[in-house]
Amino acid sequence: MHADQLTVSPETVRTLVDEQFPEWRRLPITGVASHGTVNAIFRIGGRFTARFPLQAGHVGSIRRRLESEAEAARELAGRTRFPTPEPVALGEPGAGYPLPWSVQTWLPGAVATDEDPGGSVAFAHDLADLIRDLRAIDTRGRTFAGEGRGGDLQSHDAWMETCFEHSEQLLDVRRLRQMWEDLRSLPHKAADVMTHADLIPGNVLVSDGRLAGILDVGGFGPADPALDLVSAWHLLEAGPRQALRLDLGCDDLEWERGKAWAFQQAMGLVWYYLESNPAMSRMGRRTLDRILADRSPV
Template structure:
């Protein structure tokens, strides 16, 4: 294991093994001498290290890479206790809320390990016709998430996924036209625009019911085992917004058959489905343009999502 964890962003903090070891020594001496195993996943907000205490479950040390990721982690640490035992699947349990220090300027955390592989690692097994049960699991969980009414989280604002759709489509067009991203080199710009235009018609066609949403149900945040949903992680994007946002697994996780099962089980209206597709489209385009040139696997996650959206029109 090298001295520095793989860097993803230009402005990220040092999350190397040296920093992790120093933080544990400073704040969690009971774990300071344990072996550290870095997890290289499709996630990009946190560097993650697995430790195995002599008793009890394994733990994950999570160090946010950027200021934005640190703010999301702080919010997540307030949301997770409120979610305990309220969903049909597991969510992370906090083992320690780390404090900023001269060693590392951001808040950080230790959470208990959850069994299951993420849906990107398990992608070869999540193909039609074997995803009906997973699609049903996801639908049940999305409905349960949307039924929560008493957790204090911020509203999704214009220009963010889950906020009003039209400002988000303006943001999408900026991804496509800004010369720094060279969008035409990495994706079919006209196909993306056509898909966005179809969704724009849904922006004012239905009154949007804002609900509690996870906000980022992409493969890296979905833990599965034997093609069944086991847990949902990374709740830092939770908020109050368009419930259609949590329909994104239709394209980020599921193939065509599973998508149909999921849609039927959620009872999504046609306009909600179009808004969900627009949310998935904007995220996928941004992910392809940002992460593919950096060689990070999240770029491939988003490339697959984009292909599913464009083939599903």
């Protein structure tokens, strides 16, 4: 998926676990099939999950990122009625793998890419409960850190231009450019709140059509309140999407900014992962189709 992508084998994971966490030597190592783009994932026994960054980088920078993600996970743990992974340990480079890696608790459930909850109004109500729970957590005076999605829409113009250029043979770019021109100008008026920041199907666990847990919580932090509304477009069909909006009481500006963040994310998925991760590419296309089908005014 990435030019600098690392290979992580079960044998490497076995060696790293045995050397660094000998108390787990008797636990089986099992690879986890995933459409994720950031980590290779392996189960350690029935209780733990090991996550190995896929892209090469500076060891110190990767360690600081993993420590920051663990801190975010600890802050979120127990703050919502939905389970979230909790940090267990931080591993070091070794056995030919050049980076630090992390261990978290394992959560049961099917990811929403495998068990689509898009038509479930009950799931939409659960999702609204989750977003309310996240927003209710004290920011402790923190604001958006200024990287990635969650601040100024117009700061993403250069990336969006790259996406449009690479999508000419894939999408109706002329129409999408006009939509971005409208969306990018939506003002950011609301104060930052705590957000998950990446509520895509691969980070959502489902059981019997209900929300069963949330994964990849390392990005938990302050951002535009509309950011977690990407879930409305990534996860829900029209009826449940409206139920989510009514539950949260979103005004037009907040709702449209949520659409803008989903649009920005989806545009990058379609072309970038077209060959290397078709499921992610299809997710982006589906999100854009939902946005294009929605005729509410910007």
